[in-house]
Amino acid sequence: xxxxxxxxxxxxxxxxxxxxxxxxxxxxxxxxxxxxxxxxxxxxxxxxxxxxxxxxxxxxxxxxxxxxxxxxxxxxxxxxxxxxxxxxxxxxxxxxxxxxxxxxxxxxxxxxxxxxxxxxxxxxxxxxxxxxxxxxxxxxxxxxxxxxxxxxxxxxxxxxxxxxxxxxxxxxxxxxxxxxxxxxxxxxxxxxxxxxxxxxxxxxxxxxxxxxxxxxxxxxxxxxxxxxxxxxxxxxxxxxxxxxxxxxxxxxxxxxxxxxxxxxxxxxxxxxxxxxxxxxxxxxxxxxxxxxxxxxxxxxxxxxxxxxxxxxxxxxxxxxxxxxxxxxxxxxxxxxxxxxxxxxxxxxxxxxxxxxxxxxxxxxxxxxxxxxxxxxxxxxxxxxxxxxxxxxxxxxxxxxxxxxxxxxxxxxxxxxxxxxxxxxxxxxxxxxxxxxxxxxxxxxxxxxxxxxxxxxxxxxxxxxxxxxxxxxxxxxxxxxxxxxxxxxxxxxxxxxxxxxxxxxxxxxxxxxxxxxxxxxxxxxxxxxxxxxxxxxxxxxxxxxxxxxxxxxxxxxxxxxxxxxxxxxxxxxxxxxxxxxxxxxxxxxxxxxxxxxxxxxxxxxxxxxxxxxxxxxxxxxxxxxxxxxxxxxxxxxxxxxxxxxxxxxxx
Amino acid sequence: xxxxxxxxxxxxxxxxxxxxxxxxxxxxxxxxxxxxxxxxxxxxxxxxxxxxxxxxxxxxxxxxxxxxxxxxxxxxxxxxxxxxxxxxxxxxxxxxxxxxxxxxxxxxxxxxxxxxxxxxxxxxxxxxxxxxxxxxxxxxxxxxxxxxxxxxxxxxxxxxxxxxxxxxxxxxxxxxxxxxxxxxxxxxxxxxxxxxxxxxxxxxxxxxxxxxxxxxxxxxxxxxxxxxxxxxxxxxxxxxxxxxxxxxxxxxxxxxxxxxxxxxxxxxxxxxxxxxxxxxxxxxxxxxxxxxxxxxxxxxxxxxxxxxxxxxxxxxxxxxxxxxxxxxxxxx
Numbered sequence: 001x002x003x004x005x006x007x008x009x010x011x012x013x014x015x016x017x018x019x020x021x022x023x024x025x026x027x028x029x030x031x032x033x034x035x036x037x038x039x040x041x042x043x044x045x046x047x048x049x050x051x052x053x054x055x056x057x058x059x060x061x062x063x064x065x066x067x068x069x070x071x072x073x074x075x076x077x078x079x080x081x082x083x084x085x086x087x088x089x090x091x092x093x094x095x096x097x098x099x100x101x102x103x104x105x106x107x108x109x110x111x112x113x114x115x116x117x118x119x120x121x122x123x124x125x126x127x128x129x130x131x132x133x134x135x136x137x138x139x140x141x142x143x144x145x146x147x148x149x150x151x152x153x154x155x156x157x158x159x160x161x162x163x164x165x166x167x168x169x170x171x172x173x174x175x176x177x178x179x180x181x182x183x184x185x186x187x188x189x190x191x192x193x194x195x196x197x198x199x200x201x202x203x204x205x206x207x208x209x210x211x212x213x214x215x216x217x218x219x220x221x222x223x224x225x226x227x228x229x230x231x232x233x234x235x236x237x238x239x240x241x242x243x244x245x246x247x248x249x250x251x252x253x254x255x256x257x258x259x260x261x262x263x264x265x266x267x268x269x270x271x272x273x274x275x276x277x278x279x280x281x282x283x284x285x286x287x288x289x290x291x292x293x294x295x296x297x298x299x300x301x302x303x304x305x306x307x308x309x310x311x312x313x314x315x316x317x318x319x320x321x322x323x324x325x326x327x328x329x330x331x332x333x334x335x336x337x338x339x340x341x342x343x344x345x346x347x348x349x350x351x352x353x354x355x356x357x358x359x360x361x362x363x364x365x366x367x368x369x370x371x372x373x374x375x376x377x378x379x380x381x382x383x384x385x386x387x388x389x390x391x392x393x394x395x396x397x398x399x400x401x402x403x404x405x406x407x408x409x410x411x412x413x414x415x416x417x418x419x420x421x422x423x424x425x426x427x428x429x430x431x432x433x434x435x436x437x438x439x440x441x442x443x444x445x446x447x448x449x450x451x452x453x454x455x456x457x458x459x460x461x462x463x464x465x466x467x468x469x470x471x472x473x474x475x476x477x478x479x480x481x482x483x484x485x486x487x488x489x490x491x492x493x494x495x496x497x498x499x500x501x502x503x504x505x506x507x508x509x510x511x512x513x514x515x516x517x518x519x520x521x522x523x524x525x526x527x528x529x530x531x532x533x534x535x536x537x538x539x540x541x542x543x544x545x546x547x548x549x550x551x552x553x554x555x556x557x558x559x560x561x562x563x564x565x566x567x568x569x570x571x572x573x574x575x576x577x578x579x580x581x582x583x584x585x586x587x588x589x590x591x592x593x594x595x596x597x598x599x600x601x602x603x604x605x606x607x608x609x610x611x612x613x614x615x616x617x618x619x620x621x622x623x624x625x626x627x628x629x630x631x632x633x634x635x636x637x638x639x640x641x642x643x644x645x646x647x648x649x650x
Numbered sequence: 651x652x653x654x655x656x657x658x659x660x661x662x663x664x665x666x667x668x669x670x671x672x673x674x675x676x677x678x679x680x681x682x683x684x685x686x687x688x689x690x691x692x693x694x695x696x697x698x699x700x701x702x703x704x705x706x707x708x709x710x711x712x713x714x715x716x717x718x719x720x721x722x723x724x725x726x727x728x729x730x731x732x733x734x735x736x737x738x739x740x741x742x743x744x745x746x747x748x749x750x751x752x753x754x755x756x757x758x759x760x761x762x763x764x765x766x767x768x769x770x771x772x773x774x775x776x777x778x779x780x781x782x783x784x785x786x787x788x789x790x791x792x793x794x795x796x797x798x799x800x801x802x803x804x805x806x807x808x809x810x811x812x813x814x815x816x817x818x819x820x821x822x823x824x825x826x827x828x829x830x831x832x833x834x835x836x837x838x839x840x841x842x843x844x845x846x847x848x849x850x851x852x853x854x855x856x857x858x859x860x861x862x863x864x865x866x867x868x869x870x871x872x873x874x875x876x877x878x879x880x881x882x883x884x885x886x887x888x889x890x891x892x893x894x895x896x897x898x899x900x901x902x903x904x905x906x907x908x909x910x911x912x913x914x915x916x917x918x919x920x921x922x923x924x925x926x927x928x929x930x931x932x933x934x935x936x937x938x939x940x941x942x943x944x945x946x947x948x949x950x951x952x953x954x955x956x957x958x959x960x961x962x963x964x965x966x967x968x969x970x971x972x973x974x975x976x977x978x979x980x981x982x
Contacts, residue, residue, distance in 0.1 A: 106825065110697045114704045117727065121708055124717045136723050144730060147824040151777040152790070162823060166737070170729030177725035184713050314716045521718040560733065564740035565687065572772075575794070594682070594748035594766040595798050 021142035025116040041097040089122040201280035206251040222277040224443040240430035242303035248344040256301040261293035268325025288322035329463035340424035351395040355420025407469040411452040414468035424457035439511035577642040678836040682748035698826035738829035752839040760802040768796040777822040813837040842966040845932035852933040910944035938962035
């Protein structure tokens with residue numbers, strides 16, 4: 001039971017520790033929170049800490065509930081709900097702040113610490129990078145120190161040392177449980193719709209601006225590992241959602257038939273690789289055009305995308321083989337072709353006029369495609385990350401007025417032009433490019449490699465990939481985003497070519513990150529089984545796993561029990577010498593009373609044996625000076641006292 | 651009432667039940683007692699249970715969202731919880747409890763049971779709480795020390811009062827785990843009867859008129875003697891002290907007029923037994939204060955004539971234990 005906590009001074013220490021703990025937990029959440037909420041939480045922490053310093057503790061009675069109701073209402077207004085991940089985390093942050101505000105008893109501190117743990121868990125939904133892990137570890141240390149400070153008062157260093165001992169002793173338990181605790185594949189219950197919404201990635205629709213926003217993110221979309229030569233940059237088209245339907249503003253996907261194997265015959269040169277796909281909460285599995293069958297647990301859509309059965313909620317690894325030279329879609333059904341020709345009536349009149357001109361001059365569809373590309377190349381279109389906003393007739397505005405656009409503008413305008421010219425066409429989104437990490441040779445594809453291109457259907461040839469962006473900015477395809485943009489464009493920091501050292505650093509970091517992903521984050525049921533069978537355990541036999549778990553935990557417990565029971569070290573010569581003296585007096589009939597200090601004991605003994613009074617008082621005095629005096633007793637003094645005690649007799 | 655309180659009731663009662671069972675198993679033990687592994691018990695505190703529930707929720711969440719770091723965090727915290735069991739256990743293990751001073755008190759005054767906690771470890775033992783039914787003492791034990799402490803208790807009746815069941819516990823380091831040990835040490839102190847508050851003056855030697863307090867002293871002055879530690883300040887001859895530099899006390903002549911006799915049988919017949927004892931206690935206390943000589947007569951025993959603190963204690967002890975059966979168990 002904690003001691004009565006009423007005095008403000010006694011409570012100041014735990015409050016400071018709790019502020020540090022709450023601060024460390026809140027900090028990584030701040031960029032994800034509404035600004036006002038983050039500011040509110042930080043203000044509360046700072047205010048309370050300052051108030052504590054000046055000795056005022058009580059918060060006006062109505063402040064906390066009023067603040068709670070107001071902020072709760074604001075959260076409701078912001079997210080439209082109090083449930084789900086985002087709103088839940090916001091609520092936890094609010095609770096944390098309010099709890100800190102009214103923190104007055106040890107129990108409040110306990111609640112505060114538990115709230116911190118939940119917030120930490122909430123952060124893991126968004127990111128589980130090594131840095132987040134380190135942050136959580138620091139949070140754990142601070143939380144432990146906070147609880148500790150409720151029971152002992154010491155300087156920060158001492159508290160941290162005790163905490164360190166606890167953590168070091170707890171670490172083996174963590175490792176054992178992490179490896180042996182049976183991993184059950186989740187989810188156990190329905191996930192809130194926005195559980196993984198923080199994850200960036202492609203979307204199943206495209207409107208101007210969507211991809212250029214993605215391209216600002218250096219986050220990794222997936223890694224591909226090619227055991228042999230990787231394909232040249234011009235063939236690194238990773239297919240994502242295919243968008244056929246256009247309403248004048250937005251491109252959206254069309255439900256495509258799926259089968260267990262691709263609808264084409266793979267042909268030509270093959271590239272074998274393995275992809276580690278980051279969770280993006282969507283079903284599509286990115287694959288290099290055009291994948292052969294055999295990707296596990298995947299289905300193949302008639303638009304050549306590969307889909308998993310469930311949204312990809314955790315990092316996923318799968319092997320794949322690409323045949324870039326395959327001919328695809330030779331026998332595409334008429335319905336799909338019709339859909340690939342549809343345009344909203346009356347939209348983009350100038351582009352249609354251009355298309356009608358193409359039709360007049362080129363009877364062959366293939367020639368129309370070539371002419372359109374030529375036209376684009378000569379139209380002096382600029383490739384930019386920050387295109388101006390376009391109105392309703394976006395293709396017209398882009399091709400004839402602003403002439404500045406990002407890949408999605410190029411792809412969209414080109415497809416509209418092709419459809420106007422009677423050539424079935426559609427937009428394909430995905431990633432283009434990829435960079436080899438020099439340390440582990442993995443090809444890293446980032447969100448900034450997100451791209452949109454076009455596909456046209458030609459009789460006798462099937463679907464042919466046309467990248468209209470390449471027409472105006474060919475270096476986009478060969479050299480990545482940085483190469484394609486003019487030098488003065490605002491580029492994301494790490495894509496800039498002049499910051500090579502920074503990139504090297506990032507490459508190293510991401511190499512570590514990859515190992516972390518494979519061995520810590522990717523430690524799922526499958527990996528656990530592999531590891532256990534390597535240890536000689538039958539992963540399918542729960543009794544064996546349970547026994548292993550029990551034995552491991554039992555060993556750790558026994559080790560801790562041994563530690564707790566270790567006899568105190570008796571190597572203090574000063575203590576030994578004094579005990580010899582006590583023994584001599586005890587044998588003479590005068591044991592030391594438990595509450596007697598050396599001086600009291602000596603004066604009692606001196607009264608009993610007046611003949612030896614001087615010697616007894618002298619010994620006690622020397623002992624007290626060595627034991628309780630300034631500094632530690634020197635070896636010489638201790639030895640001198642010891643020999644005096646040895647000589648002493650009654 | 652907060653939910654915590656609602657929960658506290660049954661848990662506390664359960665804890666007490668467990669303690670009582672243990673308590674019944676043990677007769678009063680002689681001090682010193684050294685806390686060994688077998689008599690130290692550990693259970694989570696309420697905060698510990700809540701901590702455990704939280705970890706379980708975190709585990710479920712980690713499974714549900716497949717959060718590897720969530721597993722790691724949960725398991726690390728679980729490890730910390732388990733480790734703190736051993737820290738709490740270790741805080742009590744090897745602790746020695748010995749008797750301290752046990753000064754007698756009058757019934758109604760708080761009893762002060764002295765205990766000494768000692769240990770020989772080179773690290774401090776912190777956040778130790780010693781509690782009885784009536785008092786709670788929290789203390790930290792510096793490395794390798796003897797630490798005295800006092801447990802107070804009300805004294806409802808005269809006689810030997812036992813300290814009763816003592817619980818030594820700690821929730822060090824994190825407040826999640828409570829380690830405790832229950833002792834019923836053979837520790838008792840003497841409770842004198844309460845001195846009657848408005849007692850009539852005691853009878854003089856002749857048995858009729860009482861000697862007033864004010865008249866005691868000066869005219870019977872018989873000289874100076876060496877100071878004894880039990881002398882009250884008013885007995886010290888301060889003038890003589892100032893002259894000679896050594897402590898001396900005034901000696902009074904114990905003549906016939908100076909000897910007081912406090913006789914059980916001469917008290918009014920209507921006075922019930924306890925009231926008699928209280929009146930006799932008052933007279934003894936006053937006589938000792940005035941450094942008079944007195945004799946105490948009780949049925950079956952006579953103490954004195956004598957004076958001084960020793961005599962006072964013998965008389966009050968006799969009054970405290972008068973017609974009580976448990977003389978035998980205690981030592982003085």
